[in-house]
Structure formats: structure tokens, C-alpha cells
Amino acid sequence: MSDYHQLKMYSFLHQSICWSFPFDTICFSYEELPAKMHDSLWLISLEPYEKKQANSAYSLSIAIIENKVLTQGFVYDNLSNNFYYAEKGRGAFLNGQPLCRDELMRLREAEIRMDSSFLRREQPLNPSYQRVRMAELPTALEICTVAEGNTDIFMTMNQTPYEFAAASLIAKEAGVEVMTLEGQELRWNKASSVWCGVV
Incomplete structure (x- = not known):
């Protein structure tokens, strides 16, 4: 993914989120974390990666912090079209199906x-x-x-x-x-x- 497309995606996300959540603080990976924490903070990262036979593979990661507590996490992989999601105390999911690892191994x-x-x-x-x-x-x-x-x-x-x-x-x-x-x-x-x- 080119820098131009990455900035375009960041701009789109910023506009979309601010439109729906106008009082939340939105931070992208090229920015420092704010010194003062607000009620709701979004940490957003768009990470390109290389994969054979794939031109623009990337992961989109969004963490939502409320009152200094990490409450929601979203990770999307555009190459596999996998969408991971979790809410604190309510479990984790992959494409709507629960994720659970309850085994221990050597x-x-x-x-x-x-x-x-x-x-x-x-x-x-x-x-x-x-x-x-x-x-x-x-x-x-x-x-x-x-x-x-x-x-x-x-x-x-x-x-x-x-x-x-x-x-x-x-x-x-x-x-x-x-x-x-x-x-x-x-x-x-x-x-x-x-x-x-x-x-």
C-alpha cells in the first residue's frame, strides 16, 4: 500500500469516526499518545505487509479505551478478509464465531x-x-x-x-x-x- 493510499485511508477513517463519535479522541499510529487521557480514546493503526501474489495486504487495528480501560479491540486482515473483535468481559470473535483457547501445552x-x-x-x-x-x-x-x-x-x-x-x-x-x-x-x-x- 502506497503512502498516498495509506493517508487516504486514515483520512476516511478519521472522518467516519468523528462523524459518528464527535467527542472521542482519535489517534493514529504516526501520532504520539496524548498526555492527558480523555473519556474515550481510539488508537488506530494501518499496517501494510508483504505476501506473495498480493499487491496491497494490510491489517487495520483499532483499540478503544474508555476511562483509561481498554474496552474493545478490532483487527481486520484485508488479505484473508478475517475480522477479529473483542469486548472486555464479553469474549473474542473471528468473523462472528467465538474464539476460545482453553488448552495448555508443553x-x-x-x-x-x-x-x-x-x-x-x-x-x-x-x-x-x-x-x-x-x-x-x-x-x-x-x-x-x-x-x-x-x-x-x-x-x-x-x-x-x-x-x-x-x-x-x-x-x-x-x-x-x-x-x-x-x-x-x-x-x-x-x-x-x-x-x-x-x-
């Missing part, structure tokens, strides 16, 4: 996807790393693949709330553990490492 059985900073190029070819793959999707979609059950663990570093906030709520509501790599609570309002999984 680490040696888990399918793991990692940020490239964790891996050397030769590792994915080594048999001892046969269940470890390099992350290829935007962070929001990688987290959603754990909620969906296509991956069991996802790890990454230095992510902004725009990248993980909405998807982290979807994962939590689907029964997935979400935290920082240090084992701390993942906060929607600060940049952080991200670990999510069912191990």
Missing part, C-alpha cells in the same frame, strides 16, 4: 513465531528449531493467530500500543496469556515487548 510441542531479532538466519533450518518460525505478519495479526489457534506462542520486542493494544484484548478474551517478555502486565499506553501464548 513448550516442546508449541508452534512458536518470533520477531526476527530473536533468530539467526540459520536457525529455522536447524531441526532443533523446527517448531520455531520467523514472524511474517504485522504484530496485531501475529497475536490474533495465537488467539485463533494457528500459533501457540508469539514473541516480539519494541512494539507500540498502536501495534498490540487491540489484538492483546482479543487474545486475552480468547483465553491466551498476554504479558511482556519480563513477565509483567502488558499496558496499552506504553511501548513494550510482547509475549502471548498457551504454554
